Amino acid sequence: MxxxxxxxxxxxxxxxxxxxxxxxxxxxxxxxxxxxxxxxxxxxxxxxxxxxxxxxxxxxxxxxxxxxIGFTVRYEDQLVPIGGPQSESGYRLTGQDALGPIECELLADDEGGLSYKFGRAIQRGTDLVFKTNFxxxxxxxxxxxxxxxxxxxxxxxxxxxxxxxxxxxxxxxxxxxxxxxxxxxxxxxxxxxxxxxxxxxxxxxxxxxxxxxxxxxxxxxxxxxxxxxxxxxxxxxxxxxxxxxxxxxxxxxxxxxxxxxxxxxxxxxxxxxxxxxxxxxxxxxxxxxxxxxxxxxxxxxxx
Missing domain, CATH: 3.40.630.10 (Zn peptidases)
Incomplete structure (x- = not known):
């Protein structure tokens, strides 16, 4: 495997x-x-x-x-889905922008809005995926x-x-x-x-x-x-x-x-x-x- x-x-x-x-x-x-x-x-x-x-x-x-599937960083801390990912608060997401590697937390509100929690702003257009846990x-x-x-x-x-x-x-x-x-x-x-x-x-x-x-x-x-x-x-x-x-x-x-x-x-x-x-x-x-x-x-x- x-x-x-x-x-x-x-x-x-x-x-x-x-x-x-x-x-x-x-x-x-x-x-x-x-x-x-x-x-x-x-x-x-x-x-x-x-x-x-x-x-x-x-x-x-x-x-x-x-x-x-995955997510794209929108404005401020907003995320837009790529394809049809399951989106539950607490999922760990990873990626990288010009400022360095990213590991952040997915947040999903009751109205279907998606955002991330991270120690800094992530650059617009950055794509994020689920953190691997094989x-x-x-x-x-x-x-x-x-x-x-x-x-x-x-x-x-x-x-x-x-x-x-x-x-x-x-x-x-x-x-x-x-x-x-x-x-x-x-x-x-x-x-x-x-x-x-x-x-x-x-x-x-x-x-x-x-x-x-x-x-x-x-x-x-x-x-x-x-x-x-x-x-x-x-x-x-x-x-x-x-x-x-x-x-x-x-x-x-x-x-x-x-x-x-x-x-x-x-x-x-x-x-x-x-x-x-x-x-x-x-x-x-x-x-x-x-x-x-x-x-x-x-x-x-x-x-």
Missing amino acids: ELLKTLCEIHAPSGNESAMTDFVLDYVKSNKSKWTVQPKVISGDSFQDCIILVFGEPRTAIFAHMDS RESQEYVQCCYMDNRLGVYNALKVCETLENGCVVFSCWEEHGGGSVPFLARYIHHNYGVKQALISDITWVTGGVHHGKGVAISLRDRHIPRKKYVDRILEIAEESGIDYQLEVEGSGSSDGRELQQSPYPFDWCFVGAPEDNVHSPDEKVHKHDIECMIALYKELMAKL
């Missing part, structure tokens, strides 16, 4: 993903010699902070968003930003044995998206890729539970094409890997942007479920993580 712990500690809220981009690029450079296939690495100014890894002759792409037991891992550092972790573990496929690390997902359309265009036009798996984290609910396997989402706010999802279910059933079926009417992911793009992408959200969503205490069962990685390897080989 050391790699996952490191990923959770990286400061990368939506719009400020560059530290995560640098880490992923360094990780790929340091580890790709041990992978089954050496990927082509596509990044740089034309891709902003996003990364595409191309293995062999790709048919399917994994999309994993690198950003997290906890590991025999069965669970718990920390802020399992969503979606665990999705990135899964993608990097799949890279170790991936022979054919694209792995796409996107930005801004937690705050409205925006990077997926140009990433989808690139892999569709250059490699003919038109199907995707969304490596992200979903919720523990009345129908999706800890320790029962990775969740395959039949729908959320958006509805993927049934013919594609049925093929995924067929592969999952043949694999013998534990999985659960999710049906929700809310929530979305990078799959939303693929569905709304002008390119004919099939997509399906496949991810481990977590409790305490968008809080400092997101909690995931280790068995579900293992099932997520194993199923992604099967799907990328057979789709």
